[in-house]
Amino acid sequence: MCPALDHYTRQFLPAVEAEIKAILESDHPSYKVYYGMMHYHLGWVDAGLGSESGTAGKRIRPLICLLVCDAASGNWEQAVPAAAAIELLHNFSLIHDDIEDGSRTRRGRKTVWELWGVPQAINAGDSMFSSAYAALARVADRGVAAETTVDSLQVFAQACVQLTKGQHLDMRYETQVSVDVEQYLQMIAGKTAALISATSEIGAIIASSEPEKRRHFAEFGRNVGLAFQAHDDVLGIWGNETTVGKSTVSDILTRKKTLPVVYGLAQSSELRDLYAGAQLDVQRAVDLLEAAGAKDYAMAAVDRYSEAAMAHLAKAHPAGPAGDALRKLTTQLVKRQS
Amino acid sequence: MCPALDHYTRQFLPAVEAEIKAILESDHPSYKVYYGMMHYHLGWVDAGLGSESGTAGKRIRPLICLLVCDAASGNWEQAVPAAAAIELLHNFSLIHDDIEDGSRTRRGRKTVWELWGVPQAINAGDSMFSSAYAALARVADRGVAAETTVDSLQVFAQACVQLTKGQHLDMRYETQVSVDVEQYLQMIAGKTAALISATSEIGAIIASSEPEKRRHFAEFGRNVGLAFQAHDDVLGIWGNETTVGKSTVSDILTRKKTLPVVYGLAQSSELRDLYAGAQLDVQRAVDLLEAAGAKDYAMAAVDRYSEAAMAHLAKAHPAGPAGDALRKLTTQLVKRQS
Numbered sequence: 001m002c003p004a005l006d007h008y009t010r011q012f013l014p015a016v017e018a019e020i021k022a023i024l025e026s027d028h029p030s031y032k033v034y035y036g037m038m039h040y041h042l043g044w045v046d047a048g049l050g051s052e053s054g055t056a057g058k059r060i061r062p063l064i065c066l067l068v069c070d071a072a073s074g075n076w077e078q079a080v081p082a083a084a085a086i087e088l089l090h091n092f093s094l095i096h097d098d099i100e101d102g103s104r105t106r107r108g109r110k111t112v113w114e115l116w117g118v119p120q121a122i123n124a125g126d127s128m129f130s131s132a133y134a135a136l137a138r139v140a141d142r143g144v145a146a147e148t149t150v151d152s153l154q155v156f157a158q159a160c161v162q163l164t165k166g167q168h169l170d171m172r173y174e175t176q177v178s179v180d181v182e183q184y185l186q187m188i189a190g191k192t193a194a195l196i197s198a199t200s201e202i203g204a205i206i207a208s209s210e211p212e213k214r215r216h217f218a219e220f221g222r223n224v225g226l227a228f229q230a231h232d233d234v235l236g237i238w239g240n241e242t243t244v245g246k247s248t249v250s251d252i253l254t255r256k257k258t259l260p261v262v263y264g265l266a267q268s269s270e271l272r273d274l275y276a277g278a279q280l281d282v283q284r285a286v287d288l289l290e291a292a293g294a295k296d297y298a299m300a301a302v303d304r305y306s307e308a309a310m311a312h313l314a315k316a317h318p319a320g321p322a323g324d325a326l327r328k329l330t331t332q333l334v335k336r337q338s
Numbered sequence: 339m340c341p342a343l344d345h346y347t348r349q350f351l352p353a354v355e356a357e358i359k360a361i362l363e364s365d366h367p368s369y370k371v372y373y374g375m376m377h378y379h380l381g382w383v384d385a386g387l388g389s390e391s392g393t394a395g396k397r398i399r400p401l402i403c404l405l406v407c408d409a410a411s412g413n414w415e416q417a418v419p420a421a422a423a424i425e426l427l428h429n430f431s432l433i434h435d436d437i438e439d440g441s442r443t444r445r446g447r448k449t450v451w452e453l454w455g456v457p458q459a460i461n462a463g464d465s466m467f468s469s470a471y472a473a474l475a476r477v478a479d480r481g482v483a484a485e486t487t488v489d490s491l492q493v494f495a496q497a498c499v500q501l502t503k504g505q506h507l508d509m510r511y512e513t514q515v516s517v518d519v520e521q522y523l524q525m526i527a528g529k530t531a532a533l534i535s536a537t538s539e540i541g542a543i544i545a546s547s548e549p550e551k552r553r554h555f556a557e558f559g560r561n562v563g564l565a566f567q568a569h570d571d572v573l574g575i576w577g578n579e580t581t582v583g584k585s586t587v588s589d590i591l592t593r594k595k596t597l598p599v600v601y602g603l604a605q606s607s608e609l610r611d612l613y614a615g616a617q618l619d620v621q622r623a624v625d626l627l628e629a630a631g632a633k634d635y636a637m638a639a640v641d642r643y644s645e646a647a648m649a650h651l652a653k654a655h656p657a658g659p660a661g662d663a664l665r666k667l668t669t670q671l672v673k674r675q676s
Contacts, residue, residue: 030524034506096464100457119438122460123505126434129467130498137492146484153491154475160468167461168372186368 002328004321008067012076012083016062019084023135033116037124038131041095041112055107060333061086061196064224065203067326068217071318074207081138082152082206086199088135089156092128093163093195095121100171129160144206152202155218159198166190173257177276184262185226193225200224204316216316220309224330227305231334233258234298237286249282259301260294267292306334340666342659346405350414350421354400357422361473371454375462376469379433379450393445398671399534400425402562403541405664406555409656412545419476420490420544424537426473427494430466431501431533433459438509482544490540493556497536504528511595515614522600523564531563538562542654554654558647562668565643569672571596572636575624587620597639598632605630644672 043056062083113121200221381394400421451459538559
């Protein structure tokens, strides 16, 4: 329990959700399905576009943006459209990832492409991407200076480029036999860390932080992202299926180049032989990974990135209870559930 | 021949191409294919990513942006990153359109998805989309005021939203039996006109035009877009295959709801019966369209939109030879080749 984090979450997330709803409000009956697909993906309506709600995401990224803005002594309400933009961008990437990976379910429900087909789902992702920038442009309506808006745009646009670079590598690595730890880090730096770094940095930009503070908040976010991804990789193999919400054998079966696997492949020739074969015995793979110390290696990486995140956060001198909430959130994101 | 248009084309387009090349320059060997797919689509390299060049697009949209900026007494060099952004956005939409339509060729070469598969092609489109905003953010480096950059961002982001709305309707209409002219116009307003309107308006914004002038340039672009699309629809049925570059039966065979078809379906019950059937006799459809006056109707629409474009252009009081070039370009875009 962290009273500060709970308090902020209850205050911030409804504001972000209201902003996203305003951006994605249908303005003509012709666009009912256009907006409906996005509303469905965000967990607001069921597949028939009725009012029954599904499970929304955790909205961690917008929460970080607003916490950083507050902790940097900014007016968090000015950052709400940017926080909404980050969440929309994240969800655009999920809609396209699901098509690219052929995933039929997400958060216990059918994916957008499974319900509306690949062509409309590609376009639904593009719509969400477009809406993200439309959201970002709305910070100008909240009294954010034009120079600050342009700074935020530059950081946001670069994060988008990094995101697609990471996704490109992730897909290539699936069929690439040899991937080393450095290549893995390059991939997750784009796929996961760039957006969390951007959300933190934009929170600091809108709070008009000086460059050094802004840099520490960006590095805080980047390290949170790296820790989060490495931890997610561990949960993908050793997590509790109920808690994790997805099968703990799929990462092995699809030969995903996660951190424990990349490390294990470098250590164990038996694991390399196993991965080179046509059939992959999941239990044998897990045993070999454990024997190679891959789980310990990955968890040590999680600890290292978490500590780096905390160190940058401290150097950014976060003010008041929002600083406590950021520390608590970081710990929660990487707490051991395995 | 229009000496002014030729002169501007030779001056502007290499500057745009250089800007796009700078944005899409690979910064690490890992991203050779990431950038290579985009370079291939833009016609710079062959499928093996060698230096042999394919056929690039006509780059009409960036040309309009820079001509308008010049005609509105702005410094066209300041608008080059915005013009590059528009061209990148247009090309992102083509990469995704090709996947959505299942098109295997474009400009006589294999499409990106045909060469690299759907997952990587979706991501290549997303990369191009991301690069478009990275390009737009670069106007700040050319001395464009932050307020002007934010104005451009707002117009650009709304054009993206409109683009995806138009694409959504276009795909829905393929399987929808009845589409009326009003619905058709709503679709092309998003799919084609919004981006040409935005490129013209952003040219005027960067030239610091007053709101009334800016509005006329936006309306000029919108009407050019509508005329261009209606004309393209006519060419899709009655054009010369060699000139048009695609089969003149495919629009009929795929039952595309183009302007002549939408009009013809409203006029002719025989055509409606033909379109309701499982098999579609192309020659019979063309005969019925002609008998219903669908070609004349569509060409009259082309003329009407062209005249509206010219009227708005006149009211925007374009200065010097760039104004002549804009008039010439408009005429060229909709000149009869059928």
